[in-house]
Amino acid sequence: MLGLSLDQLRTDMNRLLAILFHQGVLDEQFLQLQQLQDESSPNFVSEVVNIYFHESEKLLRNLRALLYLPISLSLLLYLINEVKMSDVLCRVDRELCDYKKMEIQLNQLMGSSSSIGAQRLRNVCIAFRAASNHNNRPGCLRALELLEYEYCYLKNKLHELFQIEQQRMLAAAVRYPAPHQHLNNPQA
Numbered sequence: 205m206l207g208l209s210l211d212q213l214r215t216d217m218n219r220l221l222a223i224l225f226h227q228g229v230l231d232e233q234f235l236q237l238q239q240l241q242d243e244s245s246p247n248f249v250s251e252v253v254n255i256y257f258h259e260s261e262k263l264l265r266n267l268r269a270l271l272y273l274p275i276s277l278s279l280l281l282y283l284i285n286e287v288k289m290s291d292v293l294c295r296v297d298r299e300l301c302d303y304k305k306m307e308i309q310l311n312q313l314m315g316s317s318s319s320i321g322a323q324r325l326r327n328v329c330i331a332f333r334a335a336s337n338h339n340n341r342p343g344c345l346r347a348l349e350l351l352e353y354e355y356c357y358l359k360n361k362l363h364e365l366f367q368i369e370q371q372r373m374l375a376a377a378v379r380y381p382a383p384h385q386h387l388n389n390p391q392a
Contacts, residue, residue: 213372220365227324229358234321246373250366256320257359263313264352267332270306271344306336306344313351325354 224230241248314329328351335343 210372210375213368213375217365217368217372220361220368224361224365228327229324229354229361230321231323232321233318233323237320250369253320253362253366256316256322259316260313260355263309264355266309267306267313267348267351270302270309271341271348303336303339307333310336322358325351325358328354 221230237252238249245251310329310333314326314333317323317326317329328347332344332347332351335347
């Protein structure tokens with residue numbers, strides 16, 4: 205029965221990976237990352253991905269802060285009194301968003317996404333960066349929303365994958381106990 209369970213878990217992992225590749229969520233870089241995992245570091249991929257998620261959370265927070273930075277009321281009143289409304293909106297966009305800082309954050313997120321094989325997330329970063337390069341705040345806001353969606357999707361799916369992998373490792377350990385353990389002598 206454990207053999208079937210082990211086979212089923214392996215099948216579930218492969219099916220989930222196939223879906224993620226088919227959807228373009230992951231690319232071959234993720235497979236290369238998996239190839240670095242071995243018996244001496246059985247949790248290598250999940251540890252690298254957890255570091256990625258931790259760092260990505262910071263980058264997303266920074267991007268959110270850069271896009272939603274409040275404009276001072278005095279600056280807004282000055283702009284309204286001194287220039288046409290269309291000029292005010294353009295100036296507010298420039299004042300609200302530090303596009304250069306955004307680009308730095310996006311480059312970091314894009315690079316780390318590429319390094320773990322998060323292809324769809326990387327592609328959203330590219331679109332976000334294009335909007336940022338054109339000082340397109342509405343485009344940046346849409347891209348941030350999509351980026352956060354893709355980030356959550358990736359995080360949930362990889363969490364699911366790692367749970368299945370953990371179950372598979374536990375099932376394999378039960379099925380194949382360490383060679384020094386004997387059934388007659390449990391203390392050995």
